Amino acid sequence: MLKIWGRVNSVNVKKVLWAAEELGLQYQRIDAGMEHGVVKTPEYRKMNPNSLVPTIEDEGFVLWESHAIVRYLAAKHGGGTLWPADLRQRADSDRWMDWAHGFAREFQRPLFWALVRTPPESRDPKAIAEASRKCGELLAIPDQVLANRPFFAGNALTIGDIPLGCHVQLWMRLPIERPALPNLKRWFERLCTRAAFKKIVDTPLS
Ligand SMILES: N[C@@H](CCC(=O)N[C@@H](CS)C(=O)NCC(=O)O)C(=O)O
Secondary structure, eight states, rough: OOOEEOOOOTTHHHHHHHHHTTTTTTTTEOOGGGOOOTTTSSHHHOOOOTTTOOOOEEEEEEEEEEHHHHHHHHHOOOOOTTSSSSSSHHHHOOOHHHHHHHHHHHHHHIIIOOOOSGGGHHHHOOHHHHHHHHHHHHHHHHHHTTTTTTTTBBBOTTTTHHHHHHHHHHHHSSSSOOOOHHHHHHHHHHHHHHHHHIIIIIIIOO
């Protein structure tokens, strides 16, 4: 059976778990990372020398890097669904996975960690306000694209929705002021109607 190492409150682990659930895969999840440890053991480092989560093992094949894992699982099990059959539609979708890396750089540490995983007395309100402004500006780009399509590659959920969906869930649930991004909001609400997203992604911030 597919094995997935990673704690459930990791945004990168969520990407893999959400994809696995959308694809209807059976999998075994093993807690690893932060308070669970495991990632620095020699056994784990043999699989993933970065000591990071997620890592998967699929019939003896080991893979790390969450976006690569999502692509692998989608290509293997989701042809015509998560993995569009049409090359250009797939590339159109795939580009949003790379775009999500850029957004994550501005968002995860500067804003999410600063507000959720940093004690109030150690927070830098100016830096938080600046990060919040920058992230709002960045999200205006997908907001525009989503004006005339329900999902990034068209009418159905595909790989391109997965990484950004996980980051945007955190953005939407943070206690911050957000600019009005109506198309992004509708897309997020659409994601929130999916059982797999509710189960894996839209969980309390921690
Ligand atoms: N680019 C990697 C980043 C992986 C990463 O930074 N994982 C974080 C969790 S989101 C991690 O392992 N942190 C250390 C830990 O949890 O112990 C990926 O997308 O898989």
